[in-house]
Amino acid sequence: MQPAIDDFHRLIMEDVVAARAAVEQLDAAFIARGILFAGKAMPAHLRPHFFSREQRRQLETAAASVLHAALAAEKGLFGGNREALFEALRIQDAERQLLRTDPGYDNPVVWTRLDAFPTPDGIFFLEFNHDAPxxxxxxxxxxxxxLDLPIVRRFAEQYVLESDEPRPALLAALLTTYRDFGGQEHPNIGIVDWTDVRTSADQIILRDYFIREGYHAVIADPREVELRDGRLYAGDTRLDIVYRRVVTSELLTRLDETRDFTTAYEIRAACFINSFRCRVSENKAFFAFLTDPSQLSFLSDEARATLLKHLPWTRIVAEQHTTLPNGQRVDLCEHVACHRAAFVLKPADAYGGTNVYVGSETDDATWEQALRRAVRDDALWVVQQRVATPVETFPIHHADGTFTFEPMKYNANPFYLGGQIAGAVVRTSQSAVINVSAGGGSIPTFTVAPRQSA
Known part of the structure; x- marks a missing residue:
């Protein structure tokens, strides 16, 4: 994709004044359309991310296959004994109660966002984001x-641009799951999350889309919904589909304030999507089982190979001996302490890039302190083999109006929506921890091909 990148950057330098105007147009449009994070315009670059058709095909194939294999593994681990799996993941009692509840349909992951690192050695998925992505x-x-930027329209004179529109696939996944749940009515959709959440603008965009498609949709706080006669309501609106955006770990700290919401789930007063059962395979400690061949004998050879090919070697941090990918048997903590540049250390049940230690960017004393904390903590931590972070050059617009082209770390985030990959975003950062919550930015993706070969 380097020729396409170079051609886009050339357009910037050929008319810096127009490029500067495009940045201003971009920021103004983000604010006008509500593409905000924490109340400000979403950090972005003037150039979107480009995939070739083959790169897009490889990403979509890998994402779908690794997720299907992971969900198959969840069913079979510990001989299908879910309580044993809960125990291994140290899932607390309050959450176990939610996980034991049958949501009324089979699929634990209706939709998700995967964190992928496309590297020269292959595509690696560092995390699954099932829980309210x-x-x-x-x-x-x-x-x-x-697509409305003049510089993108000029670029499109040289290249065919194939863009993403994931909202129809999301809506179709919600409706299909609602039918599987047994729903018969033309459903009302409730997007449920805390009122002050930093991603509220994303929810507003989706609510407005659902309404345009002919569905009554509202945004509601889980503290304010009510059970009435066995159904869940937000004000006067009966919620048939709860598009759950409230994060489970936060919900568990406010159970007294959200009793009607959790009770509605337990009695199936509405169809909750995703169900709380998605949390099992999202847990980062789950990767420790997915990357341990001794745990995967019940899977097909193809599924087992897919997991070992696309997931980085991961182990739960504990005083234990384990086997490295090369077959070497080691003392885990001793090995990780001595080879910090090869690993990343992070809590198993956290999000937003918090408390993530990248060994190559952490000094010895901090690494040792974090490792001691991980061993002693009541909550699980994992150590994960560090994957080479993809780097790509992006245009940086400076306050004085000039542009420079600087290397940025990035990851690709495909959306899995009702059984298919439908769209992706790319997040960039100067730090190895790539997350908008941790100071990164977000840009759309386009599949491009030169017009003469289209």
Whole structure:
């Protein structure tokens, strides 16, 4: 994709004044369309991310296959004994109660966002984001805005641009799951999350889309919904589908304030999507089982190979001996302490890039302190083999109006929506911890091909 990148950057330098105006148009459009994070315009670059058709095909194939294999593994680990799996992941009693509840349909992951590192050695998925992931609304709106930029229209004279629109696939996944749940009515959709959440703009974009598609949709706080006669309501609106955006770990700290919400789930007063059962395979400690061949004998050879090919070697931090990918048997903590540059250390049940220690960017004393904390903590931590972070050059617009082209770390985040990959965003950062919450930015993706070969 380097020729396409170079051609886009050449357009910037050929008319810096127009490029500067495009940045201003981009920021204004983000604010006008509500593409905000924590109340400000979403950090972005003037150039979107480009995939070739083959790169896009490889990403989509890998994402779908690794997720299917992971969900198959969840069913079979510990001989299918879910309580044993809960115990291994140290899932607390309050959450176990939610996980034991049958949501009324089979699929634990209706939709998700995967964190992928496309590297020269292959595509690696560092995390699954099943539990209330954001980004579909942002992605769709950003794509529309970029297509309206004059510089993108000029670029499209040289290249065919294939853009993403994931919202129809998301809506279809919600409706299909609602039918599987047994729903018969033309459903009302409630997007449920805390009122002050930083990704509320993404929810507004989706609510407005659902309404345009003919569905009554509202945004509600889980503290304010009510059970009435066995149904869940937000004000006067009966919620048939709860598009759950409230994060489970936060919900568990406010159970007294959200009793009607959790009770509605337990009695199936509405169809909750995703169900709380998605949390099992999202847990970062789950990767310790997915990357341990001794745990995967019940899987097909193909599924087992897929997991070992696309997931980085991961182990739960504990005083234990384990086997490295090369077959060497080691003392885990001793090995990790001595080879910090090869590993990343992070809590198993956290999000937003918090408390993530990248060994190559952490000094010895801090690494040792974090490792001691991980061993002693009541909550699980994992150590994960560090994957080479992809780097790509992006245009940086400076306050004085000039542009420079600087290397940025990035990851690709495909959306899995009702059984298919439908769209992706790319996040960039100067830090190895790539997350908007941790100071990164977000841009849409386009599949491009030179016009003469289209």
């Amino acid at each position: 954001a980004g579909v609304g942002y992605s769709a709106a950003m794509t529309e805005i970029y």
